[in-house]
Amino acid sequence: MTQxxxxxxxxxxxxxxxxxxxxxxxxxxxxxxxxxxxxSNIAYFKEQEAELKKQLEQGLITVEDAExxxxxxxxxxxxxxxxxEDKHSYTSNSNRGLALFLAVLIPAMAVPVYLHLGAQTExxxxxxxxxxxxxxxxxxxxxxxxxxxRPDSAQAWYMLAGRYMAKGEVDKAIDAYKKLYTVTxxxxxxxxxxxxxLFLANSNQINGExxxxxxDALSKDESNTTALGLKGIDAFEQEDYKQAVQxxxxxxxxxxxxxxxxxxxxxxxxxxxxxxxxVAELRINVELAPxxxxxxADARVIVFARESGARKPPxxxxxxxxxxxxxxxxxxxxxxxxxxxxxxxxxxxxxxxxRITLSGDATKADYQAEVRDVKIKDNGVIQLRISPAS
Numbered sequence: 001m002t003q004x005x006x007x008x009x010x011x012x013x014x015x016x017x018x019x020x021x022x023x024x025x026x027x028x029x030x031x032x033x034x035x036x037x038x039x040s041n042i043a044y045f046k047e048q049e050a051e052l053k054k055q056l057e058q059g060l061i062t063v064e065d066a067e068x069x070x071x072x073x074x075x076x077x078x079x080x081x082x083x084x085e086d087k088h089s090y091t092s093n094s095n096r097g098l099a100l101f102l103a104v105l106i107p108a109m110a111v112p113v114y115l116h117l118g119a120q121t122e123x124x125x126x127x128x129x130x131x132x133x134x135x136x137x138x139x140x141x142x143x144x145x146x147x148x149x150r151p152d153s154a155q156a157w158y159m160l161a162g163r164y165m166a167k168g169e170v171d172k173a174i175d176a177y178k179k180l181y182t183v184t185x186x187x188x189x190x191x192x193x194x195x196x197x198l199f200l201a202n203s204n205q206i207n208g209e210x211x212x213x214x215x216d217a218l219s220k221d222e223s224n225t226t227a228l229g230l231k232g233i234d235a236f237e238q239e240d241y242k243q244a245v246q247x248x249x250x251x252x253x254x255x256x257x258x259x260x261x262x263x264x265x266x267x268x269x270x271x272x273x274x275x276x277x278x279v280a281e282l283r284i285n286v287e288l289a290p291x292x293x294x295x296x297a298d299a300r301v302i303v304f305a306r307e308s309g310a311r312k313p314p315x316x317x318x319x320x321x322x323x324x325x326x327x328x329x330x331x332x333x334x335x336x337x338x339x340x341x342x343x344x345x346x347x348x349x350x351x352x353x354x355r356i357t358l359s360g361d362a363t364k365a366d367y368q369a370e371v372r373d374v375k376i377k378d379n380g381v382i383q384l385r386i387s388p389a390s
Contacts, residue, residue: 136167147179154183154190161193170201188221196226199233206234225251225260232267241271258318265332280333280345280376282316286354287326289387292367297323301356303384305331308349308373315344322356328381350374354384365389 143160150156161176177194184190195213199206211234217227228251235243245268252264269279286303288295301324304317316331331352333343344350352374356367369384 136163139163140167147176151179152183154180154187157183158190158193161197165197170197173197174201186216186220188217188224188227191217191220192224192226192230195230199230206230206237210234222250223254225255228254229260229264232264232271236267236271241275244268244271245275258320262318262330265330269330269332280343282331282344282350282352282374282376283328283381284331284352284354284384285326285328285381286320286369286384286386288322289385292386292388295322295356295367296358297321299356299358301325301354301386303329303331303352303354305344305347305350305352305374307347308351315347315350325386344376347376350376352382352384354386355389356386 140160140163143156143163147153147156147160157176157180161173161180164170164173164176174194174197177190177197181187181190181194191213195210195217198213199210202210210230214227214230214234217224218231221227228247232244232247232251235241235247248264248268248271252261252268255261255264265281269281272279282305284303286301299322301320301322302317303320304314306312306314316333318329318331320327320329331344333345351370351372354369355365357364358366366389367386368389369386371382371384374382
């Protein structure tokens, strides 16, 4: 913010110079011009006086006429000088007064007008968002100031609602999402987010308000994954497992977040089991060997399954980070959808691998764990402990 105010001050001074300096120096130019005009008038008077004397000596005019003409010339000279002095005094004083007035008025008006209409709050939000050390309370306070200043800003209400949820202030989050819903005139995203927070506030139970909101969202956007997830939960609670599987399968086809995909996959598998179907899935627990605890938390981990034997491409894969471990994940046909290379159900046996590649080349493992010849019908949890690759 200090840098911003320095730049603002420089721009204000630059603007003042463009307005004030021309007025100020105009008064100086007027003074120089008036002095030049006065000298010209006096020179003209002397010239006329000399001509008059010459005509008198030549007898072209009488002494009385000469005195009369001289009096008229003096009178005209005096009038011109006095008129220009008065005009200069008024113009110079007026120009300098206006210049001083603008020099005070422009900064005095610019600051309060900017504070009211400018983007100071937005700059504060941007600055605080880039500060990793900012506290949750300070972040919320800044966002509250933004929403107060810009009550029609959907972005302000969305960010504030998310912060309330992260802090566990569900009631405030509900109010913020309702504001978002109003500001966006019932956008599908706002409807789905409001439905979700109301669902959480209702002890993870669907009620009429939640149902109406997710249905409203889907009527406007059939690919809204939040609304599809709630639709699946609603159907599951009513033991309509087929409808639940359809909703969650549709959601997973649009969802890119792997955590959300895992949650949807688990729901689909559970619904299919309750329908009496055989579900092809691998439950895998991934962890690090104790000596690898110093690996970067953002190092990439790939968990995948491929047909046993020849080194074929993975059938299903899930990306993780070292910071996520230990973690239990599920590989199933929904994960295989991301690979486009067959299904787990068709494989007789699988090699299950967890791999860390610090170089970024997924084909070259720095650290790895592998279990071979896994049968898809086995229901146990596969244990993978990652250690240095041999």
